[in-house]
Amino acid sequence: MSAQLFAVAAGTEDLLTALLHAHLDRIRAGRSLPPLARYCHDAATGTAGPHRLALAVESYADLEERLGEACAGETERIPAELATRRPRVVFVFAGQGAQWHGMGRELRDTEPVFREALDHCDALVREFAGFSAVEQLRLPAEQARLGELNILQPTVVSLQIALTALWRSWGVTPDAVVGHSMGEIAAAHTAGALTLREAMMIACRRSALLRRIAGKGALAATELSPAEAQAVAAASGGAISVAGENSPRSTVLAGDAASLAALVEDLDRRDVYCRVIKSTVASHSRYVDELREDLGTALESLDPAPTRVPMYSTVTAGPVPGTVLGAGYWMRNLREPVRFAAAVENLFAAGHEVFVEISTHPVLLSPVRQTLEHGERQGLLLPSGRRGEERRSVLSSLGTLYACGREPDWAALFPGGSATALTPYQAAVLDAVRLPRPVAAGAAA
Known part of the structure; x- marks a missing residue:
């Protein structure tokens, strides 16, 4: 089965927890469940608020397990403050x-x-x-x-x-x-x-x-800092140069095969990671x-x-x-x-x-x-x-971006799943946790 995104939201953390429990109870009961894609569509478009949780799942069994973890507090939550300010x-x-x-x-x-x-x-x-x-x-x-x-x-x-x-x-x-x-x-x-x-x-x-x-040169990935990589290049007399600075402890060096092979041996002796990158050329x-x-x-x-x-x-x-x-x-x-x-x-x-x-x-x-x-x-x-x-x-x-305040196009995510009115299931879940019903429940965000 193709993976689906189950996403829900609420105005407070307590209401979100109650909503998750309501979904878990519904799935465990297992009666008259629609196709998973339809269920996820209804869940996503039926609620709103800054407190959010989304799970990528592939079956009802998968969703039940993930909801159980969320209800037990075993799922990392994105702070609602992020959803409010919508980080770049x-x-x-x-x-x-x-x-x-x-x-x-x-x-x-x-x-x-x-x-x-x-x-x-x-x-x-x-x-x-x-x-x-x-x-x-x-x-x-x-x-x-x-x-x-x-x-x-x-x-x-x-x-x-x-x-x-x-x-x-x-x-x-x-x-x-x-x-x-x-x-x-x-x-x-x-x-x-x-x-x-x-x-x-x-x-x-x-x-x-x-x-x-x-074949005219090679690249090597290292755990040298940029300053250390520059020092290695300076000491090589031009045989080696710095091709990239990926992080404060990850750099790429370029040079001829013999010089890089010698460097790998030297850094190995010093317990510093350095490996020649295969199937590439000495770009940069x-x-x-x-x-x-x-x-x-x-x-x-x-x-x-x-x-x-x-x-x-x-x-x-x-x-x-x-x-x-x-x-x-x-x-x-x-x-x-x-x-x-x-x-x-x-x-x-x-x-x-x-x-x-x-x-x-x-x-x-x-x-x-x-x-x-x-x-x-x-x-x-x-x-x-x-x-x-x-x-x-x-x-x-x-789902993480949704939890951070981004509003997915639910109609695009669930083709053919848009509804114009609250489904009976949505109404039952919202009533169970006393959540307000959206004005245009089921419509694409």
Whole structure:
């Protein structure tokens, strides 16, 4: 059964607890229960208030168990104060590393908006790169070519754009965006600076050029601080450079294979994590300099527009006007270090507290958490997907956003489920806990 979002709200915490108990009693009784999707629709659209709880569930048995935990106080609640002030949300677009075999399949099968957006991207991938991203996602692991950068990167960007379309269809839009390396392509499109055609052109043409430097250098992920990484680079005499600063204790280094292999051995002896990243190229380093002229020519037709949503650059670490995102910027994005940690710090300083990673599996939530904890700050970190449980994970994050004051488009979430009057079941539950009936119960939020 496809996962569903059970969500309820009330004016006080006591009323919310009473409502949860009423639902639990109803489900345990088990008489005349409608299909789970209809039950969740009625629950979500039948109540309102700042005290909220939402659960992603796949069956009545699952819902009964989760409600039992909530009634026993075993479920973490989002403070109602967050729902009242509606904290700002950042969409965080990952670079490489979130991919897994089978990604995108469940959402493409269950979510028409996701499928339509992915198919639009796929048509442009076919035009610019001569292959089908959708076909690659369907192929058995041994036949797919997602290990090749020129195949992987356009496919990942397509999935990110489809995930963003899904979020928007549910009524969730970002207050700001940020992208890690390649993730800036989908971030710039989401911000309104690039058309879909321009975003897919960058993803396809730039990844094709990257094939030319395959094997000329490598990247290594480390647990060195940015200052320690800079010291290692300075001591290498130019053989190693800092390619990215992901958090106060997570950096990426670039260099030739021999130098990085020696560094791994040295750091191993010191019990410091350092591993060469497989199946990639030495982006954000001198190895990409030879691509500068050809990349400029490949992207010379770009005509970026002003952003409609603030975009925080991981090149500059601060907000950038969309009009600067021409060909030259995408060379800087490929050549200069990824200043992800600094961008996250600046986003939080500007009042953004909720970070939603746009990827098929979370890879940036840990660096975001490390960055916030380093400054003794707290934020909400949410995935848009997890390996093997795509719909359930994204619905769970939607539920958290609901608890934070976001109002989902219930009609989009439950197609065909809108009602114009209070159902008998809704009336019974509300009466049981003496909750006021909504003026337009059952209507989409």
